[in-house]
Amino acid sequence: MYISHLEVIKTLRRIFRRAELPVAFSQGYNPRINLAVGPPLAVGLISQGEYFDLELTAEILPAELIKRLNKVSPTDLKFIKAVQIADNIKSLSSLLDTAIYQITFSYSNSPSLAEEKEMLADFMNSKEIMIIRHRRKKSDREIDLKQRIFAAEVLSAGKWEFSVVTGSRGNVRPEELHRALQNKYPEIKDFSPLQVVREGVYVNTGKEFYPPYAEKIIGS
Known part of the structure; x- marks a missing residue:
């Protein structure tokens, strides 16, 4: 995706207005559409x-909602599935805790x-997988990726x-995985964001990964 996370949010808001959806707004002096999105996706990554x-x-029935959204959305931005959830379900940001990345080396x-x-x-x-995280406007920080990787396999x-x-619990960036692997295996060449696909973001139950709309997560 070649637009930023914030630009995606702005695009979604425009689409909602064009679709004339009965959206709810926040309270206060600067009301905003009550919209919550998943973890940010870095510019250039495919998801x-x-x-x-x-x-x-x-x-609005889910099928009707999808139809109205896709009718007014840009060509390359399509909506696939909608699920109605109860008011007492946890927020998306608190539910989603796992990202699955496929990296082509x-x-x-x-x-x-x-x-x-x-x-x-x-x-x-490895007992630990240490890398230096470079942060904007903050000092660099050493982190152990080992504690942040749930599973990995060669497809x-x-x-x-991975x-x-x-x-909210933290994150692992694909470029950090690549850097850690390249430090251990110099034969791995440099790569570009186009070699990374975020397969999806999920809820980790400790045994399996579920999409946030799964019945296991939101109930029937």
């Missing part, structure tokens, strides 16, 4: 599953699939998948 909460003042020596799996196993068996030659913490 297969993003979510937002929207409060309405009148009920290229190498200077073309390891076999078995060798890639050995590399990942060795990486994940196919050159394609690895399930990592995101949201």
Whole structure:
């Protein structure tokens, strides 16, 4: 996606107005549409599953809502699914705690699939995976990625998948995973954001990852 997180939010608000939805507004001197979105996606990254909460003042059937949104949305921004949730469900920001990234690596020596799996196993068996996080307008910070990776696997030659913490509990950036791996395995070449896909953001129950609209999370 080549627009920023804030620009996506502005675009969503315009779409709601064009669709003439009965949106609810916040109170105060500067009312805003009651909209909550999932964890930010870095500019340039591809995503297969993003979510937002929207409060309405009148009920609209999910299928009708999707139809009205897609009718007025830009060509490359489409809405796929809508689910009605109860008022007592936790906010999206407090529910979503896991992001799953697929990263395509290229190498200077073309390891076999078995060798890639050995590399990942060795990486994940490390006692700690320390990196320096560079922060804007703040001092650099050392963090242990090991504590923030829930699962990892090699999907196919050159394609690895990582399930990592995101949201209010912290986050893991794909470039940090790449940097940590490249420090351990110099044969991994530099990469661009186009080699990263955020497969989706999920709720981690400790055993499985669920989308926020799953019955397991919101009930029937």
